[in-house]
Amino acid sequence: MRNSCVPAVEVAGLTQRFGTVLAVDRLNLTIPPGMFYGIVGPNGAGKTTILTAMCGLRRPTAGTVRVAGHDLRTAREAALAQLGVMTDGLSLPERLTAVEVLRYSAGLRGLDGGWRARAGDLLEILGLDAVPRTLIVEYSTGMRKKINLALALLHRPRVLVLDEPFEAIDPVSARSIEQVLKQYVEAGGTVVLSSHIMDFVERNCRRVAVVAGGRVLVEGPVEQVAAGSTLNERFVELVGADPVRTLEWLA
Numbered sequence: 259m260r261n262s263c264v265p266a267v268e269v270a271g272l273t274q275r276f277g278t279v280l281a282v283d284r285l286n287l288t289i290p291p292g293m294f295y296g297i298v299g300p301n302g303a304g305k306t307t308i309l310t311a312m313c314g315l316r317r318p319t320a321g322t323v324r325v326a327g328h329d330l331r332t333a334r335e336a337a338l339a340q341l342g343v344m345t346d347g348l349s350l351p352e353r354l355t356a357v358e359v360l361r362y363s364a365g366l367r368g369l370d371g372g373w374r375a376r377a378g379d380l381l382e383i384l385g386l387d388a389v390p391r392t393l394i395v396e397y398s399t400g401m402r403k404k405i406n407l408a409l410a411l412l413h414r415p416r417v418l419v420l421d422e423p424f425e426a427i428d429p430v431s432a433r434s435i436e437q438v439l440k441q442y443v444e445a446g447g448t449v450v451l452s453s454h455i456m457d458f459v460e461r462n463c464r465r466v467a468v469v470a471g472g473r474v475l476v477e478g479p480v481e482q483v484a485a486g487s488t489l490n491e492r493f494v495e496l497v498g499a500d501p502v503r504t505l506e507w508l509a
């Protein structure tokens with residue numbers, strides 16, 4: 259049985275330096291299980307860096323990350339077993355087809371035969387079943403995103419970490435992915451995602467963290483963070499948007 263008291267993800271004092279750049283600054287986040295959680299922020303805010311540390315893809319300068327109670331430093335294997343990850347930085351076996359990649363991943367993870375039915379469902383929902391012979395190397399950006407999502411879900415992880423899941427995804431596929439994520443959360447899974455699509459975050463996420471300069475500006479239930487405006491308006495207000503001066507040379 260899943261322990262509903264243990265946070266799905268707990269980030270404490272997370273700090274990431276890249277030379278002189280302080281990308282994440284002593285960040286704390288606690289994400290309860292069964293949560294649809296959004297991280298938003300302007301370009302360069304630190305979202306990808308936070309999610310990368312959350313998935314154990316980079317060892318942070320300081321701080322700890324626990325996934326379903328397992329510390330990524332001291333119980334890495336147990337923590338990673340709970341995670342499904344979709345981020346652009348992951349490399350794929352380029353000379354395989356979608357089914358072959360999924361079979362390869364199922365083998366690496368030692369999954370039982372149930373993976374085949376799940377793979378079939380995922381490929382159908384994501385529209386990748388229409389190109390069964392296409393190699394990954396021939397995939398478009400959006401198709402790569404979709405196969406990464408299928409790989410992230412194949413082993414039925416407890417926590418799904420998605421960096422910009424809708425970037426380069428067409429609107430029809432985006433709707434399918436949104437429905438899959440909703441089902442996943444309804445079934446008790448936790449989604450943590452970064453996005454610039456405020457409508458999506460407002461529609462689906464129960465809690466949101468607005469980050470800038472590697473720090474959390476505000477965090478809480480989406481309606482509370484939006485504080486009577488749309489999330490988009492509140493975001494602009496929090497992050498600060500200077501008026502754009504007139505560019506005479508455009509005339």
Ligand SMILES: Nc1ncnc2c1ncn2[C@@H]1O[C@H](COP(=O)(O)OP(=O)(O)OP(=O)(O)O)[C@@H](O)[C@H]1O
Nearest residue numbers: 276279280281299300301302303304305306307308
């Ligand atoms: N590998 C790296 N080496 C050096 N600096 C990095 C590296 N990765 C990120 N940074 C810097 O860290 C800061 C945070 O970057 P990050 O990619 O996490 O932001 P982001 O919020 O995901 O931005 P975006 O919305 O544009 O994707 C930026 O100043 C960026 O230049």
